[in-house]
Amino acid sequence: MDRFIIHNLFGIEGFNIAWYGVIIGCGMILATAVATWRAKKAGYKTDVIIDFVLFAIPIAIICARIYYVIFEWDYYSQDLMSVFAIREGGLAIYGGVIGGIATAIGFCKVHKFPILKLMDFAMPSLLLGQIIGRWGNFVNQEAYGNLITNPDLQFFPYGVYIDDLQEWHQATFFYESFANLILFILMMLLVRKVSKDGWMLVMYLTGYGAIRFVIEGFRADSLYLMPGVRVSQLLSAVLIGIGIGIGWGIRSGRLRSREYHGSYLLNSDEKSGEAQ
Incomplete structure (x- = not known):
């Protein structure tokens, strides 16, 4: 399929809107909506999520770019201006x-x-955004896995046909x-x-870390720290370890949320209005 939903927007040559961007945008909107709904249900103003997201999204995009450029520096060092060509992927x-x-901590x-409370609101929504966002890889025909040579296995969702290569590869984006x-x-x-804050963060770090560690082993386009060492698998192992450590801290009582009495709490009038 065409990777662009709109070509030459406003008549500007080359100013295209990609399906990938639309899918990512939809994921962000839905993820934010779920987080605000959960925050309000827990007795907090939706502003706490909106205010956080206004900082988190641009910072996350910048960090996602920096992370990619660092591990593809051999390519970008040849043309430094290409570092800013984010529309090229x-x-x-x-x-x-x-x-x-990092934004959440600040x-x-x-x-x-x-x-820990903010993380509990954010982590399921972050995961939801990733679930939707991965389908942008399907449109772009990227984030695929190993070559499939057995004709009996050349079907979706086990595999995906890559037009540029004229080959079937494992559909790791779908996995x-x-x-x-x-x-x-x-x-x-x-x-x-669960009664204690932080368990959604623990589940995300350990659960997604394990998922990514396994699936990354099938990827054909991994970023490598050195030959044989995939960056994402190494980071996945680190996140699993951090998640286990945070889980131990929550369970032992060493990590717990302090009582909050700030401006993001819904007052009694707002709560009664919600009940009606």
Whole structure:
């Protein structure tokens, strides 16, 4: 299919709107809507999510670009201006995740909002955005896996046909999207049963870390730290370790949210209005 939904917008030659951008945008909107709904249901103003997202999205995009450029520096060092040609592609989800979490830490410090509570609102939504966003890889025919030579296995969703290569490859973008959907469902089921803040962060770090570690092993376009060492697998292992550590801290009581009495709390009148 055509990777652009609109060609030459406003009559400007080359100013195209890509399906990838539209899909990512839809993922962001839906993810934000779910997070605001959950925050309001928990007794907080939707402003806490909106204010956070206004900073988190641009910072996450910048970090996703920086992450990609760092590990593809041999290419970008030949033309430094190409570093800013983000419309040509080149974003890494882990860079975005790191940028988003760093923004959350700064946001919570400034507004004195419990970081674990904000993470519990954000993590399922982040995962939902990734579930949707991976379908942008389908349109762009990227993030695919190993070559499939067996004709009996040349079917979707096990494989995907890559037009430029005239070959069937493993549909790793779909594997990750589907596995993330299962994890998202588990998180939404568990969120009602946990009393301590932070478990959604633990589930994301350990669950997505494990999913990405396994699926990255099938990818044909991985970023490498050195021969044989895939960057995403190494980072996945680190995130799993951090998630386990945070989980131990929450369970032992060493990590817990402080009582919040700030401006993002819904007052009694607003709560009664919601009930009506």
